[in-house]
Amino acid sequence: MVHPDDAGDDGLLPPAESILSPNYVEGLRTNADAKLGVRVAWFGLNATVADKTTGAPKHLLTNVTGVARPSRVSVLLGPSGAGKSTLLDVLAANDIRGVTVKGRVEVDGANRNPNTWRDICSFVQQQDMLMPSATVREALTTAALLKLPYSLPQAQKLARVQSVMEELMLVRCADAMIGDAAAGIKGISGGQKRRVSMGIELVKDPRVLLLDEPTSGLDSETALQVAVTMRQLARQGRTVMATLHQPSSDMGEMFDDLVLMAGGRAVYVGPWGAATDFFGRNGFACPRFKNPPEHFLSILNRSEDATALANAFDRVAMQLKRLSSVAARDGGPVGPRPGPGHTAAAALGPTPKNDDEDENGVPRRPKSGATAGSDGSPKPPSASLEVVVVSSGGASGKAAAAKDGLELTAGPGAGAGGGKGSPSVRLELADDSESGGGGEGEGEGDEDAAFRARVALGADEAVVEAATVPFWMQVVVLTTRFARMFIRTPAALMSEVFQYVFFAFFFGSCYCQLGSTLPQALTDRGTCLILTMIMLTFTPSTSTVNNWHQQRQLLSHELRQRLYGINAYYASRYVVLIPMTLVESLLFSVVFYWFAGFRPSASAFFIFTAILAVTQHVSEGLGLIISCLNSTLNGASIMLTITILFLTSFQGFLVKVPVYYRWLGKLSYVTYSYAILLENELSGVTLYDPSTGAQVPGENVIPSTLQTSLSFRTNIAVLFGLAGAMTLGKLITLHAAHRLGIF
Numbered sequence: 001m002v003h004p005d006d007a008g009d010d011g012l013l014p015p016a017e018s019i020l021s022p023n024y025v026e027g028l029r030t031n032a033d034a035k036l037g038v039r040v041a042w043f044g045l046n047a048t049v050a051d052k053t054t055g056a057p058k059h060l061l062t063n064v065t066g067v068a069r070p071s072r073v074s075v076l077l078g079p080s081g082a083g084k085s086t087l088l089d090v091l092a093a094n095d096i097r098g099v100t101v102k103g104r105v106e107v108d109g110a111n112r113n114p115n116t117w118r119d120i121c122s123f124v125q126q127q128d129m130l131m132p133s134a135t136v137r138e139a140l141t142t143a144a145l146l147k148l149p150y151s152l153p154q155a156q157k158l159a160r161v162q163s164v165m166e167e168l169m170l171v172r173c174a175d176a177m178i179g180d181a182a183a184g185i186k187g188i189s190g191g192q193k194r195r196v197s198m199g200i201e202l203v204k205d206p207r208v209l210l211l212d213e214p215t216s217g218l219d220s221e222t223a224l225q226v227a228v229t230m231r232q233l234a235r236q237g238r239t240v241m242a243t244l245h246q247p248s249s250d251m252g253e254m255f256d257d258l259v260l261m262a263g264g265r266a267v268y269v270g271p272w273g274a275a276t277d278f279f280g281r282n283g284f285a286c287p288r289f290k291n292p293p294e295h296f297l298s299i300l301n302r303s304e305d306a307t308a309l310a311n312a313f314d315r316v317a318m319q320l321k322r323l324s325s326v327a328a329r330d331g332g333p334v335g336p337r338p339g340p341g342h343t344a345a346a347a348l349g350p351t352p353k354n355d356d357e358d359e360n361g362v363p364r365r366p367k368s369g370a371t372a373g374s375d376g377s378p379k380p381p382s383a384s385l386e387v388v389v390v391s392s393g394g395a396s397g398k399a400a401a402a403k404d405g406l407e408l409t410a411g412p413g414a415g416a417g418g419g420k421g422s423p424s425v426r427l428e429l430a431d432d433s434e435s436g437g438g439g440e441g442e443g444e445g446d447e448d449a450a451f452r453a454r455v456a457l458g459a460d461e462a463v464v465e466a467a468t469v470p471f472w473m474q475v476v477v478l479t480t481r482f483a484r485m486f487i488r489t490p491a492a493l494m495s496e497v498f499q500y501v502f503f504a505f506f507f508g509s510c511y512c513q514l515g516s517t518l519p520q521a522l523t524d525r526g527t528c529l530i531l532t533m534i535m536l537t538f539t540p541s542t543s544t545v546n547n548w549h550q551q552r553q554l555l556s557h558e559l560r561q562r563l564y565g566i567n568a569y570y571a572s573r574y575v576v577l578i579p580m581t582l583v584e585s586l587l588f589s590v591v592f593y594w595f596a597g598f599r600p601s602a603s604a605f606f607i608f609t610a611i612l613a614v615t616q617h618v619s620e621g622l623g624l625i626i627s628c629l630n631s632t633l634n635g636a637s638i639m640l641t642i643t644i645l646f647l648t649s650f651q652g653f654l655v656k657v658p659v660y661y662r663w664l665g666k667l668s669y670v671t672y673s674y675a676i677l678l679e680n681e682l683s684g685v686t687l688y689d690p691s692t693g694a695q696v697p698g699e700n701v702i703p704s705t706l707q708t709s710l711s712f713r714t715n716i717a718v719l720f721g722l723a724g725a726m727t728l729g730k731l732i733t734l735h736a737a738h739r740l741g742i743f
């Protein structure tokens with residue numbers, strides 16, 4: 001056995017040969033307590049969306065039925081566009097915009113309740129949604145603080161983080177930055193990132209883990225390591241289901257069950273090992289040295305063959321239903337399987353020959369003690385399937401929670417709760433007729449009862465209590481993360497602080513010690529202040545647009561998961577940004593004000609700094625609003641450039657404002673900031689007019705084109721009013737854009 005601590009220096013799992021050694025996976029967690037798993041079954045799922053051009057319904061899923069079991073890894077395979085992600089989204093109860101879903105999802109035999117489902121099911125999406133500036137431990141701790149109940153002691157939350165890291169073999173890279181090459185932060189490997197994404201979901205210890213393409217973009221070795229991790233997580237009792245593109249034969253060893261999809265239909269739902277037999281029986285035998293999944297996909301890529309297989313599978317499902325009704329009618333076992341269920345046998349293949357069926361078209365009962373195939377002759381275990389009719393009066397708590405159903409079982413190679421050799425837990429096709437095909441949300445009482453039953457049976461208390469983290473705690477957690485991002489992301493920090501200091505020196509050196517001789521004295525002051533305004537408009541807004549587009553997916557993902565609300569995000573954002581704005585404005589002022597030789601007065605200096613800070617704050621808000629309104633960085637950049645051009649052009653300095661553009665000047669916060677800064681400087685200086693030889697008070701030479709026709713104080717009040725409106729406006733825009741699905 002290879003112990004987690006024997007993993008490589010970079011924290012990765014050992015190479016494939018040792019991973020594949022028989023005792024590796026089972027040996028990893030020999031001391032782990034088994035978790036209480038759940039069985040997830042879905043019946044007659046149909047998903048439709050209106051075609052964008054014709055408006056006609058497009059079927060994404062058609063009558064899809066299947067099951068995923070605790071302690072097992074089910075893999076969803078199929079060609080591109082087969083409906084795998086749609087099925088996974090439906091099972092995860094993800095919001096799929098514009099898609100109508102019908103059918104039923106059961107959890108331990110009771111209709112799924114979306115509220116309790118969220119507590120026991122986690123969905124790991126294809127793309128890693130990670131904050132590059134956090135370490136592995138910090139990312140998991142953030143998740144634990146937001147996902148686990150507030151009442152749980154901090155020590156227990158941290159212990160949970162530690163145990164997740166051990167479970168996922170992330171201990172060695174616990175304090176390494178996650179990183180992102182694009183953001184200029186060196187970080188952990190792709191495989192480790194995948195495991196961190198899983199870890200973020202695992203902190204709440206879900207019973208069901210759904211993963212969309214967990215191996216995409218990974219090399220074969222890393223993909224295998226992820227598959228090993230999935231198997232390990234399943235073996236602890238969880239129900240694990242993942243969509244994959246083309247698993248290697250080594251990876252296939254890690255999986256228990258297979259759900260094959262094509263054209264939105266289920267083509268096969270059953271044990272991994274029995275799929276080859278199913279294909280063989282339907283005339284698509286897998287060539288000897290070909291990787292079976294590769295073979296399945298090449299067949300399913302041919303739509304006629306895929307339809308033939310889907311029809312064959314539907315026939316088997318029908319056959320099993322009929323067996324179920326016979327078993328129920330006879331009230332006794334129809335097969336040899338002992339225990340609380342009743343068994344019969346059915347072959348996963350073409351419709352049985354007539355001499356195998358009774359007068360009702362139901363396959364004849366096999367001889368006692370043998371598993372029989374469609375021709376009545378005993379089959380090798382891997383070539384036959386048993387049907388287990390689960391009795392609702394079964395002995396175990398779980399069986400009692402289940403509705404009557406049919407279980408498809410195969411021979412060795414599809415064991416439950418342990419190695420592939422164990423025959424106790426199998427795939428199931430349940431008869432959905434009893435519930436009347438009700439949609440989701442029905443039977444919430446049933447689900448609640450099942451949920452309570454699980455709790456009574458010892459489910460983790462932490463999972464059961466809703467994770468009600470108070471608003472202030474959400475703000476604290478998010479503020480910490482936000483501050484960390486700024487401090488640790490050189491690009492983000494540099495784009496802000498560096499630019500302010502650089503421009504302060506640059507402008508200061510260009511206008512070093514302003515003179516007092518007119519008209520140059522006025523032109524220089526007007527120009528250096530307009531340059532300052534342009535810098536204060538562009539810098540905060542462009543860095544906001546860039547930062548937003550790096551974070552929007554994570555934000556959108558976490559908001560959808562309801563880890564926190566927009567108000568908490570907003571509050572945390574400004575807890576960090578407001579002090580940063582003040583520091584940056586002060587840095588700029590300290591260098592530029594004295595370098596350029598503005599009026600030497602403390603009050604003038606602080607008014608100058610305060611106006612810079614407010615202008616910067618409004619510009620940041622402008623960047624945020626424009627980001628929220630655009631789903632792409634490109635769109636946001638174009639809109640921002642045009643908007644800034646309008647806002648900075650019409651304060652009367654750069655262009656002679658035509659009458660029809662004056663309203664734009666009056667709406668622009670730049671106009672008021674500029675007028676305040678100019679008056680703040682000129683109202684206290686005395687200038688020299690060489691044409692008359694007179695000393696002129698500065699405020700007398702301010703041209704009317706640069707004035708707002710408002711007093712100095714009123715200009716300040718208007719600017720602060722605009723800043724307040726912007727503060728409210730960006731909060732409203734954030735809410736609206738999220739509701740409209742822009743992020």
Ligand SMILES: Nc1ncnc2c1ncn2[C@@H]1O[C@H](COP(=O)(O)OP(=O)(O)OP(=O)(O)O)[C@@H](O)[C@H]1O
Nearest residue numbers: 049060079080081082083084085086087097098099
């Ligand atoms: N919201 C939607 N609106 C319109 N069509 C959709 C929507 N979601 C999915 N589809 C279409 O449904 C089909 C199935 O999509 P899905 O993403 O489930 O397939 P998939 O098997 O996961 O494919 P892939 O392996 O390429 O990700 C595709 O043709 C896809 O274009």
